[in-house]
Amino acid sequence: MAQSSCLVEKLGRFLSLSEADTALIAELEKDEQSFKAHTKIRPLGWKAEHLCVVKEGWLYSYRLLPEGRRQVLDVHYPGDVLGMADLPFREYSIAVETATDCCLCPFPKSAMDRIFTQSPRMTALLFTIALVEQTVLLDRLCALGRMEARERIVYLLLEVQARLRLAGCLDRNRFELPLTQTVIGDMLGLTNVYVSRMFSELEDDGLIDRDNGAFLLKEPDQMKTMVDFKDRYAALDTGWFPI
Amino acid sequence: MAQSSCLVEKLGRFLSLSEADTALIAELEKDEQSFKAHTKIRPLGWKAEHLCVVKEGWLYSYRLLPEGRRQVLDVHYPGDVLGMADLPFREYSIAVETATDCCLCPFPKSAMDRIFTQSPRMTALLFTIALVEQTVLLDRLCALGRMEARERIVYLLLEVQARLRLAGCLDRNRFELPLTQTVIGDMLGLTNVYVSRMFSELEDDGLIDRDNGAFLLKEPDQMKTMVDFKDRYAALDTGWFPI
DNA sequence: CGGTATCTTGACGGTGCTCAACCCTAGTGG
DNA sequence: CCACTAGGGTTGAGCACCGTCAAGATACCG
Numbered sequence: 001m002a003q004s005s006c007l008v009e010k011l012g013r014f015l016s017l018s019e020a021d022t023a024l025i026a027e028l029e030k031d032e033q034s035f036k037a038h039t040k041i042r043p044l045g046w047k048a049e050h051l052c053v054v055k056e057g058w059l060y061s062y063r064l065l066p067e068g069r070r071q072v073l074d075v076h077y078p079g080d081v082l083g084m085a086d087l088p089f090r091e092y093s094i095a096v097e098t099a100t101d102c103c104l105c106p107f108p109k110s111a112m113d114r115i116f117t118q119s120p121r122m123t124a125l126l127f128t129i130a131l132v133e134q135t136v137l138l139d140r141l142c143a144l145g146r147m148e149a150r151e152r153i154v155y156l157l158l159e160v161q162a163r164l165r166l167a168g169c170l171d172r173n174r175f176e177l178p179l180t181q182t183v184i185g186d187m188l189g190l191t192n193v194y195v196s197r198m199f200s201e202l203e204d205d206g207l208i209d210r211d212n213g214a215f216l217l218k219e220p221d222q223m224k225t226m227v228d229f230k231d232r233y234a235a236l237d238t239g240w241f242p243i
Numbered sequence: 244m245a246q247s248s249c250l251v252e253k254l255g256r257f258l259s260l261s262e263a264d265t266a267l268i269a270e271l272e273k274d275e276q277s278f279k280a281h282t283k284i285r286p287l288g289w290k291a292e293h294l295c296v297v298k299e300g301w302l303y304s305y306r307l308l309p310e311g312r313r314q315v316l317d318v319h320y321p322g323d324v325l326g327m328a329d330l331p332f333r334e335y336s337i338a339v340e341t342a343t344d345c346c347l348c349p350f351p352k353s354a355m356d357r358i359f360t361q362s363p364r365m366t367a368l369l370f371t372i373a374l375v376e377q378t379v380l381l382d383r384l385c386a387l388g389r390m391e392a393r394e395r396i397v398y399l400l401l402e403v404q405a406r407l408r409l410a411g412c413l414d415r416n417r418f419e420l421p422l423t424q425t426v427i428g429d430m431l432g433l434t435n436v437y438v439s440r441m442f443s444e445l446e447d448d449g450l451i452d453r454d455n456g457a458f459l460l461k462e463p464d465q466m467k468t469m470v471d472f473k474d475r476y477a478a479l480d481t482g483w484f485p486i
Numbered sequence: 487c488g489g490t491a492t493c494t495t496g497a498c499g500g501t502g503c504t505c506a507a508c509c510c511t512a513g514t515g516g
Numbered sequence: 517c518c519a520c521t522a523g524g525g526t527t528g529a530g531c532a533c534c535g536t537c538a539a540g541a542t543a544c545c546g
Contacts (some may be wrong), residue, residue: 145432189388
């Protein structure tokens, strides 16, 4: 039962959930829908009054800029809630595309209102998670604003690893990264060409190993000090939460 | 009464507030404290269990990176809640400094819990405002990742203007920008030198006028199309809110 | 009036972009 | 089984945007 809901599993990792809360959250994942890799699920997918839970697969969200430029805003993993950022708006401001085959669970905005009224505790938790994601966003802002290409790549690898560790998709520090170098470049404000160069350089320097789209961080400590990396998903302060 | 609370005033602009809600929010601003311009109010100010409402003045938040680099994360205006992003953590991850003389109203994290339990409607509103700010953050991410220096400056001017219009601090499109060019550079991922150059260039091209730290956007429409600017503070969707 | 912070302007150099060619793999259809 | 195609990755050469360094100008403040 709890197994069936990625979101329950993720939230449960931060806080113990009552049965009522579990039911409230699991309700969000009752519908599901599959998508092939490399398909746009928005703006064509659903109307702006829907969000969805990622049940399986990788996705990324992005914005398009003048002259064909693109900025990738975020990468989404199982257990993430997709479309939260557009909750305040009538129109989507963000486009989303699948990187791998995906399974998604759409639910209406109004389901959020049920959570707000019925469970202050879940509200505080969702609020908190949104803020953690905002903190990660701020880290990424630092990377784009004040780091060199090499450091940005290092930062990305560390962030993805921390995120996958949270989701439990990590075996012995090795992980798959099913994103093209163009997508990575659009995420870090670089070109695919330079992403390729930096990966090669990091490999030559013995910091990472690559094997067919899978990465191994050989010197994680050195990498962490290089970019002053902090794992934001560890050690939240949930002490002030309502019961 | 309503006048005395910047936050009530700001929230009231999005939604009509009940008396109970007004009281709940106004409560946050009962203490106040003054700061001179150019002083760090954190980490030295208060412990991590406090947030505060900005009652008067400009501030900016930032992170420090290796080798003396700095990334300015946000600029704060009257009515903003400061420290929200650090709500999930025991330690501050963000430093804050005043740009002008300021008046701030500290309140404990636990006050948030009172709002969550007593007013689903205020909860939804605070949640929504946090998400709007996140959307603006995403716009800034686009600017840092995929815009040239000139466009970043244009974007910044438009964002500040939109923000000040919301706060009602705008007379005939003219506004003060009490930030040094070094701070602006640290916000946009540029050097103070290049910020200066870009300002001069925009002025030479007839897009803006400068007068003693005050700005006038002479060709706002041209500037908006240049960076595909969207005012996120207009037209929120509050229809799904609980009563 | 001296001192400090900020802004401006110039010269020079490097990081990362552009353009281009090439390789590799996977998928498709004959 | 193989030719063909398309998408992704790699590598090289040239160049431009923006950083660095430095000097000078201006404003503000004690």
